[in-house]
Amino acid sequence: MHPSLAACAKTPWISLSLVAVLLLQACSVSVGTGPVLGGPTASGGDPAALAAAQADLFANRYDQAEASYRKYLGSHPSDPAGHSGYALFLSYSRRFTEALAEAQTAVSLRPRTASAIAVNTRVHDWSAQGLTDIKAAVVLGADAVKLGSQSALAHAFYSEALADSGENGENNDRDWDVRRP
Amino acid sequence: MGSLLEMKENERRTHLHELDSILDALERLNLRDAKELPASLRERLHDLGVEAGPRSNVTKLIERVWEMQEQFLRSASSAENRPGAPQRSSRSFTN
Numbered sequence: 660m661h662p663s664l665a666a667c668a669k670t671p672w673i674s675l676s677l678v679a680v681l682l683l684q685a686c687s688v689s690v691g692t693g694p695v696l697g698g699p700t701a702s703g704g705d706p707a708a709l710a711a712a713q714a715d716l717f718a719n720r721y722d723q724a725e726a727s728y729r730k731y732l733g734s735h736p737s738d739p740a741g742h743s744g745y746a747l748f749l750s751y752s753r754r755f756t757e758a759l760a761e762a763q764t765a766v767s768l769r770p771r772t773a774s775a776i777a778v779n780t781r782v783h784d785w786s787a788q789g790l791t792d793i794k795a796a797v798v799l800g801a802d803a804v805k806l807g808s809q810s811a812l813a814h815a816f817y818s819e820a821l822a823d824s825g826e827n828g829e830n831n832d833r834d835w836d837v838r839r840p
Numbered sequence: 841m842g843s844l845l846e847m848k849e850n851e852r853r854t855h856l857h858e859l860d861s862i863l864d865a866l867e868r869l870n871l872r873d874a875k876e877l878p879a880s881l882r883e884r885l886h887d888l889g890v891e892a893g894p895r896s897n898v899t900k901l902i903e904r905v906w907e908m909q910e911q912f913l914r915s916a917s918s919a920e921n922r923p924g925a926p927q928r929s930s931r932s933f934t935n
Contacts, residue, residue: 713864717857717860717861717864747860751853751857785853809867809870809871810867811863811864811866811867811870811902811905811906812860812863812864812867814906815859815860815863815906815909818906818909818910818913819856819909819913819914822913822914823913823914
């Protein structure tokens with residue numbers, strides 16, 4: 660089982676259907692769900708421009724990605740999705756001080772958004788200087804998957820933080836076949 | 841020694857970056873309830889060793905990518921060597 664799913668599912672095994680219900684109750688608070696990157700943008704945001712920046716990022720066109728994110732944030736300084744995307748870019752670039760600032764900005768603009776918290780998880784995890792920082796990333800990751808249970812990336816970032824903390828989240832002996840995410 | 845570890849860490853994160861990208865693409869398809877996988881995405885999955893047809897189940901593919909991600913998680917190596925660290929399970933996602 661994927662570690663983040665296991666961590667999210669610390670419930671006794673009774674039946675698969677009950678497990679599914681418990682899992683949904685525990686993990687599927689429908690606040691701020693959506694793709695972790697590039698969405699949802701704030702009202703007045705520009706999803707296409709953000710998607711273009713992200714495409715540059717994932718194509719390893721870092722110079723272009725940085726220019727696109729900066730331009731985007733210049734035009735949309737209050738869009739948490741822009742700050743989250745830029746935070747992830749900065750994290751890949753190992754510019755962790757800036758990444759943390761951008762991730763925090765995203766969370767402060769829209770505190771209960773899975774995407775912002777998921778990126779904050781990754782940034783905290785990768786910038787961690789010790790176990791305390793990693794534990795903080797784990798707490799953030801748990802929150803992210805609770806808010807965005809449908810997000811594959813939120814689960815991925817949470818699993819990574821769990822692994823970095825030395826935990827694997829597998830507290831029971833049961834497998835799941837609940838369709839997730 | 842330090843630089844070797846750093847190189848390995850950079851390599852690990854490069855792999856995670858690539859998997860992030862694919863997960864993000866799959867996540868978007870899943871949220872749109874898309875029925876068809878773009879050829880470009882199938883090609884990227886193929887490069888990872890995951891064969892996918894045009895109408896492959898997106899959820900299953902996400903699970904495959906998660907499984908691939910697990911090999912790049914730290915607990916597969918260093919974290920398990922820490923005293924008291926729990927052992928990872930090799931159990932799969934779905935039965």
